[in-house]
Amino acid sequence: MTTRIGSGAGFAGDRIEPAEDLLRRGGLDDLVLECLAERTIALGQQRRLADPRAGYDRRLPARFTRLLPLAVEHGVRVVTNMGAANPLEAGRVTRELLDGLGATATVAVITGDDVLAELDLDAPAWETGRPLREHGELVSANAYLGADAILPALEAGAQVVLTGRVADPSLFLAPLADRLGWDLADPSAAAAGTLVGHLLECAGQLTGGYFADPGHKDVPGLAELGFPFADVAADGTAVLGKLPGTGGVLNRATVCEQLLYEITDPGGYLTPDVTLDLYGVRVDEQGADRVRVRGAAGGPRPGELKVSVGYRAGSKVEAEISYAGPGAGARAALAGEIVTARLAGTALRPRVEVRGADDDCRLRVAAASHDIALLEAVGDEVEALYTNGPAGGGGVRVHLSEVIGIVSTLIPRARVRAGVTLLEAGRAGTAS
Amino acid sequence: MPVPLRELAHCRAGDKGNLATLSVFPYDDALFGVLLREVTAERVRGHLAEWLDGEVRRYELPHLPALQFVYERTSGAGVTTSLELDTHGKTLGTLLLSFPVHLGHG
Structure with missing residues (x-):
């Protein structure tokens, strides 16, 4: 059977x-x-x-x-x-x-x-x-x-x-x-x-x-x-x-x-x-x-x-901008340095990384905090790269989300x- | 010359809480001995150093055959609190496919 x-x-x-x-x-x-x-x-x-x-x-x-x-x-x-x-x-x-x-x-x-x-x-x-x-x-x-x-x-x-x-x-x-x-x-x-x-x-x-x-x-x-x-x-x-x-x-x-x-x-x-x-x-x-x-x-x-225990872990922002063509990787890296410098005075410890190929890549900045205004400022700083950053930045996306942390116990x-x-x-x- | 692991084996990544798993399976069972010798926990840790910290444990399952690697995610971050793009670490399984394997002895 x-x-x-x-x-x-x-x-x-x-x-x-x-x-x-x-x-x-x-x-x-x-x-x-x-x-x-x-x-x-x-x-x-x-x-x-x-x-x-x-x-x-x-x-x-x-x-x-x-x-x-x-x-x-x-x-x-x-x-x-x-x-x-x-x-x-x-x-x-x-x-x-x-x-x-x-x-x-x-x-x-x-x-x-x-x-x-x-x-x-x-x-x-x-x-x-x-x-x-x-x-x-x-x-x-x-x-x-x-x-x-x-x-x-x-x-x-x-x-x-x-x-x-x-x-x-x-x-x-x-x-x-x-x-x-x-x-x-x-x-x-x-x-x-x-x-x-x-x-x-x-x-x-x-x-x-x-x-x-x-x-x-x-x-x-x-x-x-x-x-x-x-x-x-x-x-x-x-x-x-x-x-x-x-x-x-x-x-x-x-x-x-x-x-x-x-x-x-x-x-x-x-x-x-x-x-x-x-x-x-x-x-x-x-x-x-x-x-x-x-x-x-x-x-x-x-x-x-x-x-499985869920707790309020604050919020998370993820902000990205694209660069393409010759030198894109270097321009994205420069953009990352700019954002890092702009956020240096805050309590944030953002993750800053360049993802993609050297001639077509995205700068990604992610940060977590309980201070929503501070996280919104991260998005603003990435968006400001349009006119204040390296040449040819485009396609900014900013995503802000609440984070529920998960831990376990018995x-x-x-x-x-x-x-x-x-x-x-x-x-x-x-x-x- | 080493060959990429991808030519010899397939991989699968998984996650459970703040632990992550990487499974490695040879396409040809006869190559399991080579994987046992070459794909050590220490070398896997070195290969993926940019994406993980801490110890890597290796389990051997010769009856499948397979190797199972278990490691703690960077900074103990969970799926929801991680700042990485791939918060689950699901892409790590394919990153391991470039791991260089020496087929000969030595």
Whole structure:
């Protein structure tokens, strides 16, 4: 017995057509949409503070308007973290979309990842070693929930599951455990499902996206890149595939690149579900665009959960100006010296660099500060190069943006209470 | 004469928090020994010195085969707070492709 799980989005801005294709003719049991980067949830939290009905993935209505009719028609269960900073509101919007389709499928919302109120502000941030409270105003703190937070929703019969912060592989492990009868407390089962999730979570990056290098690594049909699925057996062996006629390529090379992607310790990749060991993983081609993976080993899951903490880190300005033709590099360098001299009396420590070819390049000046007026002055100084700087400067662009810094910390599992809210057709939500 | 790593291997860059990863895979498994000998953590650090500081750790995965390099991003900057243009460091994977590899011994 195998179950087929597909990957329909690898980030918030991902294409929608490949997921439509998978739903139409993929023969899927489950489709996972991974749309939540680390900083995205902090930005969502800010939108929610301004508007209690906001904070979930802004693309959710557009994505689900196209995908849910197909999911309902083909009986495919959908699991996604598009709930972001407001999973309950995302659930209500999803319920409305399903009601509009006349669909009775049950929506489930996973809550409990928001631990801002539970955080020990004296705990050190991993990245800096300093207590969290020293990083300035904290705007969000979300624990990475595991598959155990999602599984009860699936066992209750949910057909669409919306989460906030959940470890990306857990979005896949939960439906696999549900379909294959795995015990999440079994590290070898958790390892097998986590490996599948890790490989699928970036969608098109497994099937030839983020891979092509013309002349060395040619990939056909990138404009019509197909997204991957996995046929997973109860023993954990998975055969990865993509649909016939789609662009891209799935082979040992694309799988191996994705296997080690973002892995900072191949022998001890920590998720909420397992300590994953990749040293025994075997990757074998089984034919065109079919690759078998097996051999992930698992150790006990960590005793604490990782928390991603967002804080107000001020703002950032990026200002650029172009130079072209003979001597462009020298003129851009001179422009950089001028801006540096003009800013010398300020507290800013700008990054000044010349990028591009020697006869066609851009001066780039970037700086960070909590003082917006000071950052605006950086943009003004670059713009002033038009008439006060070297010959032939053009194409000034200035971009000012608020920065949400992200640091990580740990929280004991006992302080995190995951919950499931079921939103059934024509009924108010029931929490458990 | 050394050959660019690009002729022998493909690379992938990734990032997690303030750590970054670089994966290196030989096109021909038989060349893994050459990569083991030539593409050391210290030489990778030297090659990318302009873009990273601090230690580079190397993990060896002969069953794939692959080498995995892990290093701390410049000044410990995260994706959002970095002042670099490529805040994720995603372009570093291809910068490594010019790394010179000596095929012969010595």
